[in-house]
Amino acid sequence: MSRGSGPSGRRGPAVRVKTARKRSHSSTLWLQRQLNDPYVAEAKRLGYRSRAAFKIAQLDDKFGFFKGAKRIVDLGAAPGGWTQVAVERAPNATIVALDILPMDEMGGVTVLHMDFLAEDAPERLKTALGGKADLVLSDMAPPTTGHTKTDHLRIMGLCEIALAFAEEVLAPGGTFLCKVFQGGTEGALLNRMKLCFATVKHAKPPASRSDSAELYVIASGFRGAPDEDTE
Template sequence: MSGRGGGISGRSQGGKTRVKTGRGRSTSSVRWLERQLNDPYVKAAKAAGYRSRAAFKLKELDERFDLLKDATRVVDLGCAPGGWCQIVKERRPKARVVGVDILEVEPLPGVDLIMGDIRDEATAEHIRTLLDGRADLVISDMAANTVGHKQTDHLRTMGLIEAGLEMALEILEPGGTFVAKVLAGGADSQLLMRLKQRFKTVKHAKPPASRKDSSEWYVIAQDFRPETAG
């Protein structure tokens, strides 16, 4: 394997690939490359034709919580590069699937893709139009770009989770499910309170495919209860 500004050479030590530091390559980037080369989920995703190792996270969450059971309409927020959409179509081939991201996503068979921000009304309207009904499941693997400041990163991430929840509350059918990526410690108290008001069960989980050194967890809110008038 070669790279710009100096080759990447590797050698196996104890079954693991070691990456040498090349000219212009930081120690952190070398660690990232080593982790990718030695990650069994990365290898498994490539072998299965999945676009990302994150596909296994949804697989594992589905096996634990039956997220995709009987799902007919699914919205994937922050869907790039498309791994979660692939799992939805694999397990529910006839389901209507709408994927949304601010990044462009390569076309996926049977998936309606929207390039836009879910906080924009035009994007929200586009989602509603493509769904042509209420969703059984809203899944979100959205993550804010980190800036290295813990409080700022937390606020940015919580803002995305709240935007995802607002979308879910608007488009879910009664009994529906909302799944979202959160940081270590799970959803904060205010968000957790909102979830518990609108969903019968709210749990946190860290699927095995989520790296042990990652701060990500997932909140799984099931059995949506719409607000009643009066």
């Protein structure tokens, strides 16, 4: 995927989907949105496993975190759209992808099918990496409940755990990228990131749907976990 990543050209006429007898109205709306999404069509044309490939490519276009990365961790990787972009943009890197959901194997990637919250997950990731990581990606998200505050707390909890793992495995100067929800990163977590990293920014790539609450925090220039006394 080249720089300036995204679908180009004119969109065709909108596709309308009738509600089938065994399909709920919400499922019909989801299907209609998929069929009319230019990123879905472009992902299929280019052979990407998901439209999410464009999100990480657009974030990299802006922040350049794949450049020079030798070891990369992709948390919440399934079905593998982000991982495909990582392979393209860091072809010589050691890449480890993890998800509790099924994910097909990918050339040049170690795929771990397991729960990141499992007790042995961090050690298995470290073993597969074989050294300090330059980049930790997390697109992990819990199942949504429809209750905004509850969903926000759940995804922030995953972000906290992913950050704790990043602090253990990142090399000096490394980058941590994590999905959060609108409202950004909670104060305490944001303050910790600012202690650990030289720069912390939020971004919403063009490929994120306008009605989606997702947002990404990009923390770069890792300088080590802070002493507990300094927090």
